[in-house]
Amino acid sequence: MTTRAMQTAHSKFLEESRVKAFDLRHRATIQFNMTRYDDAVATGKQQFRNLDMARKRAALRKHYVLENLEDHLKTFEYHFTSRGGKIIWAQNVAEARKAILEIFEENHVKQVVKSKSMVTEEAGITTFLEKNGVECLETDLGEYIVQISGDKPYHIVTPAMHLSAEDVAKIFHDRFDLPANSTPGEITAFVRQTLREKFASAQASITGANFLVSEIGAVALTENEGNGLLSMSVPRIHIVITGIEKVIPNLRDLDLFWPLLATHGTGQQMTSYNTLVFGPKKPEEHDGPEKMYVVLLDNGRSRLLKAIPQRRNLACIRCGACLNACPVYRNVGGHTYGTVYSGPIGAVITPHLSGEFETYKHLSFASSLCGKCTEVCPVGIDLHHQLLYNRKLSNKMGLFSRSEKMSIRAYKWAMKKRKRLDLPSPWIKNFFAAQFLKKGWGHNRTMPKVVKSFSSQWKEKQH
Ligand code: SF4
Numbered sequence: 001m002t003t004r005a006m007q008t009a010h011s012k013f014l015e016e017s018r019v020k021a022f023d024l025r026h027r028a029t030i031q032f033n034m035t036r037y038d039d040a041v042a043t044g045k046q047q048f049r050n051l052d053m054a055r056k057r058a059a060l061r062k063h064y065v066l067e068n069l070e071d072h073l074k075t076f077e078y079h080f081t082s083r084g085g086k087i088i089w090a091q092n093v094a095e096a097r098k099a100i101l102e103i104f105e106e107n108h109v110k111q112v113v114k115s116k117s118m119v120t121e122e123a124g125i126t127t128f129l130e131k132n133g134v135e136c137l138e139t140d141l142g143e144y145i146v147q148i149s150g151d152k153p154y155h156i157v158t159p160a161m162h163l164s165a166e167d168v169a170k171i172f173h174d175r176f177d178l179p180a181n182s183t184p185g186e187i188t189a190f191v192r193q194t195l196r197e198k199f200a201s202a203q204a205s206i207t208g209a210n211f212l213v214s215e216i217g218a219v220a221l222t223e224n225e226g227n228g229l230l231s232m233s234v235p236r237i238h239i240v241i242t243g244i245e246k247v248i249p250n251l252r253d254l255d256l257f258w259p260l261l262a263t264h265g266t267g268q269q270m271t272s273y274n275t276l277v278f279g280p281k282k283p284e285e286h287d288g289p290e291k292m293y294v295v296l297l298d299n300g301r302s303r304l305l306k307a308i309p310q311r312r313n314l315a316c317i318r319c320g321a322c323l324n325a326c327p328v329y330r331n332v333g334g335h336t337y338g339t340v341y342s343g344p345i346g347a348v349i350t351p352h353l354s355g356e357f358e359t360y361k362h363l364s365f366a367s368s369l370c371g372k373c374t375e376v377c378p379v380g381i382d383l384h385h386q387l388l389y390n391r392k393l394s395n396k397m398g399l400f401s402r403s404e405k406m407s408i409r410a411y412k413w414a415m416k417k418r419k420r421l422d423l424p425s426p427w428i429k430n431f432f433a434a435q436f437l438k439k440g441w442g443h444n445r446t447m448p449k450v451v452k453s454f455s456s457q458w459k460e461k462q463h
Pocket of ligand 1: 264315316317318319320321322323345373376377378379380381383
């Protein structure tokens with residue numbers, strides 16, 4: 001990416017943050033949805049006798065997997081392929097797309113149903129397939145709403161969180177001529193009916209995976225609408241696309257990870273549908289796909305695995321709790337990040353996964369470092385430290401502009417001696433603050449004025 005493109009990503013983020021943070025309608029919708037989430041999570045957490053212990057166990061299990069990732073993936077491959085499934089190792093998005101398109105071309109697939117998956121977003125699968133003449137329909141309600149409105153997912157768990165019930169009714173009115181005052185129940189019934197026909201006519205499905213259970217070679221999927229289950233059982237081809245970090249050692253681990261994910265994702269004790277898929281259907285079975293593939297996508301994960309302090313970010317189970325807890329996310333919203341993964345975890349992993357550290361480094365600075373993200377993470381990722389590691393790395397890589405370096409040098413010089421801070425008159429201080437700090441402070445707040453130096457105020461207070 002060129003320097004100009006890097007500056008664009010950064011300035012776009014700043015500009016959109018400024019707009020979103022003062023958009024009162026956006027704030028009211030997010031506030032409403034987040035409050036409901038907070039209440040549900042508080043109830044859901046009561047199912048754990050010792051939540052801290054569960055989080056520690058989850059962190060340890062993930063640590064164990066990441067230290068032996070290659071072995072766990074090979075074990076998964078061995079068991080999954082022994083039952084007729086096929087594994088595709090994809091180094092990057094281009095390889096994953098190519099492999100999927102080849103399968104569809106070989107099997108004359110023209111219509112695909114897809115269930116919610118962030119990795120498919122990362123690989124841009126829907127747009128890619130549609131460009132290549134394959135209809136690809138989202139079947140998760142939130143994703144479906146986002147797709148028909150030409151929008152992008154706002155949140156890794158609740159993609160349409162930024163829309164109110166009225167917004168959704170309007171989308172369906174404009175698109176399908178449903179009454180403008182349709183209730184959520186009426187809209188859901190309409191979508192269910194529409195999708196049923198698509199499940200029956202699609203030749204293939206694409207889903208993600210919440211976990212890959214290596215010891216038994218199974219794909220574990222958890223969802224609330226049953227669309228994932230229908231996607232993987234009706235069409236004759238099922239493709240799972242997932243990151244290589246999704247592996248867990250054995251079935252017993254699901255006892256721990258499924259409830260943790262459900263509670264931190266939506267506040268439930270358990271998600272409604274929890275499914276294990278072991279491969280294509282056997283000759284004596286009626287349901288299930290004739291062919292099943294798992295695409296194991298690396299796309300920068302090995303790079304992250306090599307970075308020791310940052311490696312633990314691969315433990316993320318995509319529950320979205322850190323997004324919901326983050327005061328920055330709650331103000332600027334998910335779209336502003338301009339990345340597939342947003343919020344604290346997105347800010348931490350995107351520079352590494354994308355291989356464009358310089359382009360996305362600014363996201364690690366979009367944090368108050370309050371530590372709330374770390375506090376809520378069910379797998380114990382120290383997110384606020386991870387943000388600091390990224391900042392440190394930016395410094396080490398010399399990724400600051402000349403003016404930033406000069407400002408820091410001047411700041412350091414001034415801060416080292418009390419006299420240097422006291423000497424300039426308040427007028428000079430206010431002049432320089434207006435010149436250099438006003439842009440960052442924004443136009444919606446009044447810049448504070450220096451009236452007296454700290455030393456003189458301190459002296460006055462002593463008398
Ligand atoms: S980093 Fe932790 S809190 Fe954030 S999405 Fe991942 S698992 Fe959830």
